[in-house]
Amino acid sequence: MSGLRLLAGPDLGAGPEGYADHVRRLGQPTLAGRALIEALVRSGLTGRGGASFPAGLKWRALASASNGSAVIVVNGAEGEPQSHKDRLLMVSRPHLVLDGAFLAARTLRAASVVVYVGEEHRAAYAAMERALRERQQAERRITRMAAAPHRYVAGESSAAVHLIDAGIATPTTTPPHPREQGVAAAPTLMQNVETLAHIALIARYGDAWYRSAGRRGAAGTLLVTIAGGVAKPGVLEIEAGTTIAEAVAMCGGLSEPACAVLLGGYYGNWLPAAKAWDLPLDAEALRAGGVGLGCGVIGLQPASRCGVCDTARIMRYLAEESSAQCGPCFFGLRALSDACNRVAERGTNRDDMARLKRWAVEVEGRGACKHPDGAVMFMRSALSTFADEFASHPAHWRQQPA
């Protein structure tokens, strides 16, 4: 088996792989039902949407909750601005994703499937729609497309359910969680497109095959987006356990020296470059180290750019992406963003630094969804990784705007 799995096959720039070619290349899945669920559990496959929850356990829970009314939501919203992996998968291998979705529908006895794609990802939306038309009647009949509005939180589980049910993509209060009461109040499987693609392959080759890839004790492969700072930025399929340094090398190496890495997207962690290089890209290993893989974005921060200014820019974005339903999130993130931007523009001061630290503690956990928590984690990691820069801003020169 070659190194590539999800991205193996015809050239990625050639457009979506059609159904006939897909079946000719890969055959049909052989695992189903209970056997598939157990294979997923043994494989250790974790979700690729950001939470890294074990897929097998999710399916097991839904299998017992479902009574024929379950709903499968294929989550291709990809609201993270720097992430491109889901789009790439949908545009070039839509049938892998759909295989995973219909395996879920049959295994979990689902009544319907919803393919939820970010409205701004037009090529991906069109590719999935076209691929759907190539499927057999039994699959087409229970499936519909839904466009995720172009906001950061639209891909969040309860927001996706809310959009599908009521046409409004705002997060809702949980409990009840979508897995218990989601679309049409039925148990709902919310699964990222990459996770479903992996499942489509595991259903053909088994869990031992899945685990045969991987370095340093990790299992499987995963898609990451290397954003900026390298010779050839973009989406990579790597073995789990690959270090950040190895992934950077696969992208042609750094285009300029890097001082820090933002791992996991805007809800992720800033890490000093020296600490980041040897980190293995594996959900479990990273969690043990107190950080997360998130949606697999690896942002390389050039040494020539100001970490404080970039943090402030991203905080402003996160504040503006609050759905304005909970006071602590809306006002708290705005206050954090304003303080951070004041430090970035006018220089550090004791009051704003104290406020940043205080609000970071007060805002956490006081929203209905995890948006404020993600933003706070991001802010805290910036305060830690760029501690010197925050303390001495603007003693060093400022970079040009993003």
Add this chain to the structure above:
Amino acid sequence: MILLSAVVVLGVLSSLRFQSTGWPRFLTPALHRNLALMTLVFLGLHIITAVVDPFTHLGWLAAVVPFSSYYRTLWLGLGTIAFELLVAIVVTSLLRNVIGQAAWRLIHWLAYASWPVAVIHGFGTGTDALSAWFVALSIVCVVSVTIAIVYRLLQPPADPLASARGEFRSGVSRRPNQ
């Protein structure tokens, strides 16, 4: 009428989140609730005394079926309507946990109908309707309630997230393809 007017004013002040030094926020809705219950008690007494009054020959039916009395049919009927609206408002408030916020809010809006109907009833049926003290009292009540309501209408919503929430929602509203 005095009690009911006070209840309405306090209700408006509650939605405005009124507070000042020495007057915490919780007092306003608490007083509103207690006065409303008291109003219902006095209203009960008012209805009983009106029904048993040998002069009017009202009968108990008139207390619950609007426009069923021979004595001042229209004005009394309005009183019955105001009474029943008030009962609906109080009962739904007591059972708010059961019926939920949305249903409670909808019925509570009837308060804005119940008060003027009660005041007009007072003018129409009262034997002292044109006496100086009653007119003066009525003016005070009507003016207070009117000022409170107009002030409320001119204020922005007390919920600080009202406009931001609406803006975000309108941006993320779609109908998924069927």
Add this chain to the structure above:
Amino acid sequence: MKTEAHMTIDRIKCEGHGLCAELLPELIRLDDWGYPIIAHGPISKPLAPLAQRAVAACPVLALALRRESRPR
């Protein structure tokens, strides 16, 4: 088995009226924007009736008391 009461809040329903913090300052304080910060952990027996009053006073029914049984 002992039953513990925990205060739960629906953050979307909450509109920052602040009555809860006035009625239960032992467990609830308001942040810089008027929204409640609720102390974690079970509610002690002496505070239970006050907690109930705070829950009932919320104008938007955002608060609730959840009972949990745990082994002693």
